[in-house]
Amino acid sequence: MSEKVKDAVAAEAKTTRILVQEIVMSGAYLYPFKGIFFFATHKDLWRPFIARAGRTITLGVGVTSAMFFFTYVPQMAIMAFTNGPLAAISAAILVLSESSAITNVLSRSFLVEDALIDTFDGTLVARDQEPLVAQGREIKSRSGGRDAMARLGKIFTRPLARMHPRALLRALIILPLNLIPVVGTALYVFVQGKRAGPGFHARYFQLKGWNSTQREEWVNNNRAAYTGLGMAAFLLEMVPFASMVFSFTNTVGAALWAADLEKATK
Incomplete structure (x- = not known):
């Protein structure tokens, strides 16, 4: 039995x-960071974020306040056994990270879906991927010096369906990790990261x-790359009080990768 256990572990x-190794070789984990730079240098991409910032901040403050009120003391008590005198600080950081994760799930589901679609398409x-974007929405001409966001017209399809309550439940279940x-x-x-x-x-x-079927086949063939992308993006979105900003920059990064994939196939 011990040999079987050793073989399984090995x-x-x-x-x-x-x-x-495959995650590192893919390089996809770099795109969330590329997204930060691209977002920072293209001010027209800020508009969808700014339009939703007020409601998102309100949601974040509410979730964070509730999490500290209900979960800080219990988690600090548990962490006292593993972190000793640093338990108070560790528990505070943990609660902030949990609050960011929950806020991001809720905001993506109910507040910023359309804004993220606009950000992805605008990127x-x-x-220069107008033909691809034109498969899902109207694209206006470049006349009048329109920037990328100003050229986005009526949307035809909305693929980013609202998140199912089970997704939030899964996120809450694995938080104790x-x-x-x-x-x-x-x-x-x-x-x-693997899920997201x-x-x-x-x-x-x-x-x-x-x-x-095509989506599933593509994802399975590029599982390591998507895991790397998801892990890097999720790490950024765990940053307290900045998770919503990073959800937009992550969307930009994902769009940059999509643009590179399109150029690689031509």
């Missing part, structure tokens, strides 16, 4: 090592006109 370690237009120092947080980021990665290209798949 096989799992090998699989994990190969996956990590593609800025990268963060109570395990280092390893637990790494596992939490991996699980969330393909979702950043939901709009891309829609614009390509792919059915569920």
Whole structure:
């Protein structure tokens, strides 16, 4: 029995090592950071974010306040056994990260869906991918010095469906992993990144006109890349009080990757 356990552990370690190597080789994890720079240097992409900022900040303050009121003391008590005198600080950081995650799930589901679609499409237009975007919405002419966002017209398709309540439930269920120092947080980021990665290209798949089988095949063939993208994006969105900004820059990064994929196929 001990030999079987050792073989299973060795096989799992090998699989994990190969996956990590594939994630690194893909380079997709760099796109969320490219998205930050592109977003910062293209002010026209700020408009959808600014339009939703007030409601999102209100939601974030409400969620964070509730999380501190109901969960800070219990989590600090648990972390006292693993973090000792640093439990108060560690618990505060953990609650802030949890609040960011919950705020991001709720805001994506109910507040910023349309804004993220506009940001994704606007980034593609800025990268000269008008024919692709035209599969899902009207594209206005360049006359009058219109910027990328101003050229976006009526939308035809809305692929970013509202998140199902089960998604929020899953996020809440695995939050306790963060109570395990280092390893637990790494596992939490991996699980969330693997789940969330393909979702950043939901709009891309829609614009390509792919059915569920084509999407699934593409994601399976690029699983490591999407996991890397999702992990990097999720890490940024865990930053307290900045998660909503990063959700927009992550969307920009995902669109930049889509633009590069389109150029690579031509």
